[in-house]
Amino acid sequence: MAHYSFLHLTAAALGLGPRSGPVFGGAVPRRRYDVAIIGGGGHGLATAHYLAREHGVSDIVVIEKGWLGGGNTGRNTTIVRADYLLPGNLEFFGHALSMWPDLSRDLNFNVMFSPRGYLDLAHSDAQLDLFIRRANMLSLKGIQARIVDPQTLRDLEPALDIGPKPPVPVLGGLVQAGAGTARHDAVAWGYARSAHRQGVDIVQNCEVTGLKLEHEHIVGVETSRGMIETDTVVVSVAGHSSRLAAMAGIDLPIETYAVQAFVSEPLKPVLNRVTNMNIGLAYVSQTDKGEIVMGGSLEPLASYAQRGSVVRIGETASRLVHLLPFLSRVRLMRAWGGIADVTADGSAIVGPTPVGGLYLNAGWGYSGFKATPAAGWCLAHTVATGEVHPLIRPLGLERFTTGALLDEGGAGPYTWLH
Amino acid sequence: MLIIPCPWCGERDESEFSYGGPARPLPSLDADAAAWRRALYSCDNPMGWREELWFHGFGCRQWVVVRRHTVSQKIVDGRPPENPS
The missing domain is CATH 3.50.50.60 (FAD/NAD(P)-binding domain)
Structure with missing residues (x-):
C-alpha cells in the first residue's frame, strides 16, 4: 500500500504512478x-x-x-476540546487534546485537525466563577485555557451579538486556543x-x-x-x-440517548472558533466548506433511534439565534442523530x-x-x-x-x- | 412530536410533559448497600418496550406511567402511578 x-x-496527479485503489478489501x-x-x-x-x-x-x-x-x-x-474540571477527566482529556496536532503525520492520513480555538460563553456570575475555577484547574495541569472579558470577545468573534444591549447576557468566556475541529x-x-x-x-x-x-x-x-x-x-x-x-x-x-446535530447552507467565513452557549446548551462552528454546524443537549428520553424530535432542533436553533441573529435567515440543509451511551x-x-x-x-x-x-x-x-x-x-x-x-x-x- | 396518552386528559403533545425517567421501585430503607447501588446506578436500558414516568406539567400536573418503545418511540398504556411521586 x-x-x-x-x-x-x-x-498520481500527472498520471505517472499507480492510481489509488481501495485501501483495504x-x-x-x-x-x-x-x-x-x-x-x-x-x-x-x-x-x-x-x-x-x-x-x-x-x-x-x-x-x-x-x-x-x-x-x-x-x-x-467534530469538536475537539479539553475543558473539564474534575481530576481524572482533566488529565485524560488534556492528554487527548495533546495527541491531535500530530495525528495526521502519525497516521499518514490527513484528519484535517484545525486548532481554530474553542470559546465557552458565561452568561451569569455563577457561570463565570465556574469557568474561572475551571481555567485555573486546567492551567495547573498545563492545559491551555484563559478567561476573556466581553470587550475581548467582541474582537475575537465579531459575529456574536454581545453589543451594548445583547439579547442574552454574556459576562465573559473561557478560550482554549489549541482546541478546534477535525474531519x-x-x-x-x-x-x-x-x-x-x-x-x-x-x-x-x-x-x-x-x-x-x-x-x-x-x-x-x-x-x-x-x-x-x-x-x-x-x-x-x-x-x-x-x-x-x-x-x-x-x-x-448506562442508558442510551439520541443526540441531534444539524447543518446550514454554506456561508462565507463568519465564525472563527467553536463556540458554546450555556443558556440551555447549544454549540456552533463553521466547517471549511462554510456550513454552520449546530448541536444541542441530549434528547431527554432514552432512545435507540438514530434520530430525534424536531422540537429539539427548534429549541437549539432558537437559542443560537439570540447569539447569532443572522442565523434566523439561514436555511438548514440536514439534521441527523446518533445514539450515545450515558453513564450514571x-x-x-x-x-x-x-x-x-x-x-x-x-x-x-x-x-x-x-x-x-x-x-x-x-x-x-x-x-x-x-x-x-x-x-x-x-x-x-x-x-x-x-x-x-x-x-x-x-x-x-x-x-x-x- | 410524541403523543403521550395521559389517563386524565387523553392524548396530548410531548411538549406539555417533562420526562421523569424509568419507573423503578426504590428498595426499602433498611436494604443493604448493594441493593441501593443497584437501585441508584443500574439501568435496564432495553432496546424495546419499557415503563417510564412523565409529568404532565402543562396539563393536569399529574405524574403518569406509560410504556414506550425505545426504537419506534410508540407510547401506549398511559396510567396513574401506583405510588404517586
Whole structure:
C-alpha cells in the first residue's frame, strides 16, 4: 500500500504512478485471533492501531455491524476540546487534546485537525466563577485555557451579538486556543488504513450475536459470520454498550440517548472558533466548506433511534439565534442523530471488567470523538500489558461500587440529566 | 412530536410533559448497600418496550406511567402511578 506523500500525490496527479485503489478489501474473519475488537468506529480502530504499532499485537480482528465510522464517529459535530474540571477527566482529556496536532503525520492520513480555538460563553456570575475555577484547574495541569472579558470577545468573534444591549447576557468566556475541529470520517479511515497496514483484519457488515464465556473468562465471539475464538475482547460500541455487556452478564450503569446535530447552507467565513452557549446548551462552528454546524443537549428520553424530535432542533436553533441573529435567515440543509451511551455520573467507563479478558470502552455520552486517540492509546496499553493505564484508572467501572464518581455536572445518578 | 396518552386528559403533545425517567421501585430503607447501588446506578436500558414516568406539567400536573418503545418511540398504556411521586 502506498505511503502518502507530496511525491505520491504529484505522480498520481500527472498520471505517472499507480492510481489509488481501495485501501483495504473486505476481510473474511479467520477462526482465531489474539484480540477481537467489537465496533469499527474511531475508538475501536484506534485501539487496534495502537495495539499493533505500540505493542506489537497485530493478530487482531475489528468487527463492525455496519460500515466503518458509520456510528457516532460519523455523526458528531467534530469538536475537539479539553475543558473539564474534575481530576481524572482533566488529565485524560488534556492528554487527548495533546495527541491531535500530530495525528495526521502519525497516521499518514490527513484528519484535517484545525486548532481554530474553542470559546465557552458565561452568561451569569455563577457561570463565570465556574469557568474561572475551571481555567485555573486546567492551567495547573498545563492545559491551555484563559478567561476573556466581553470587550475581548467582541474582537475575537465579531459575529456574536454581545453589543451594548445583547439579547442574552454574556459576562465573559473561557478560550482554549489549541482546541478546534477535525474531519470525523477521516479519523476512522486513517486509523483503519494504518491498522490494516499492520496486519489487522477489519470485517464490516458482521454483527456480534453473543459472547462466549468459560469460567468467567472470554473464549469467543459469536457473529453473524460464524464463531471467532479469542481470549481478549474489547467492546467499543457506543450506544449499544449495555446490550453487548449484557451478553457477558454485566449490568452497566448506562442508558442510551439520541443526540441531534444539524447543518446550514454554506456561508462565507463568519465564525472563527467553536463556540458554546450555556443558556440551555447549544454549540456552533463553521466547517471549511462554510456550513454552520449546530448541536444541542441530549434528547431527554432514552432512545435507540438514530434520530430525534424536531422540537429539539427548534429549541437549539432558537437559542443560537439570540447569539447569532443572522442565523434566523439561514436555511438548514440536514439534521441527523446518533445514539450515545450515558453513564450514571456522566463520565466514561474504560478498562477491564469483572469478566476475564473482556475490556470496555463505553459511556462517552456525547464527548467521545475528542477522546478517540487517547482512549485507543490507553486501552491498547491496558490490553497489551495487563496494567490499567494511569490516565484511565479513574474511569474504571468499579467507581460505581467504590463511590469515587466523576460527576462533572453535579447532576446525581440520573443519566438523562448529564 | 410524541403523543403521550395521559389517563386524565387523553392524548396530548410531548411538549406539555417533562420526562421523569424509568419507573423503578426504590428498595426499602433498611436494604443493604448493594441493593441501593443497584437501585441508584443500574439501568435496564432495553432496546424495546419499557415503563417510564412523565409529568404532565402543562396539563393536569399529574405524574403518569406509560410504556414506550425505545426504537419506534410508540407510547401506549398511559396510567396513574401506583405510588404517586
